[in-house]
Amino acid sequence: xxxxxxxxxxxxxxxxxxxxxxxxxxxxxxxxxxxxxxxxxxxxxxxxxxxxxxxxxxxxxxxxxxxxxxxxxxxxxxxxxxxxxxxxxxxxxxxxxxxxxxxxxxxxxxxxxxxxxxxxxxxxxxxxxxxxxxxxxxxxxxxxxxxxxxxx
Numbered sequence: 023x024x025x026x027x028x029x030x031x032x033x034x035x036x037x038x039x040x041x042x043x044x045x046x047x048x049x050x051x052x053x054x055x056x057x058x059x060x061x062x063x064x065x066x067x068x069x070x071x072x073x074x075x076x077x078x079x080x081x082x083x084x085x086x087x088x089x090x091x092x093x094x095x096x097x098x099x100x101x102x103x104x105x106x107x108x109x110x111x112x113x114x115x116x117x118x119x120x121x122x123x124x125x126x127x128x129x130x131x132x133x134x135x136x137x138x139x140x141x142x143x144x145x146x147x148x149x150x151x152x153x154x155x156x157x158x159x160x161x162x163x164x165x166x167x168x169x170x171x172x173x174x
Contacts, residue, residue, distance in 0.1 A: 070170035112161040119151040
């Protein structure tokens with residue numbers, strides 16, 4: 023049931039402009055799936071949904087660039103982020119990922135393997151990763167996704 027609900031949520035946010043939890047709850051109800059606000063909040067956190075502006079400047083929920091289930095590499099990255107990343111921040115179009123000592127290169131290698139379109143390049147040290155994004159908006163979005171993963 024939970025996986026079906028998650029699939030439906032991702033389907034709905036990909037085809038409709040949904041900018042509030044209430045709108046998402048209504049869209050789910052139209053599809054015949056009734057959920058409580060608490061369940062919906064938990065689902066959104068587990069899916070690491072973020073709000074972003076679309077090409078028309080409207081805020082809407084979007085699917086994360088990194089998904090647990092798309093491929094084994096992205097699933098491994100998701101797990102590694104949850105276990106190894108301590109903090110994430112960005113300035114302009116550069117994302118800084120602070121990791122547990124000795125883990126940055128492993129996280130960075132997994133990130134490189136999934137080849138995110140909006141990532142220009144990465145650089146890893148022992149406990150810090152710099153990710154150069156195409157735009158500041160992209161940096162803000164991936165920072166929000168990483169934060170959602172590490173706080174889950």
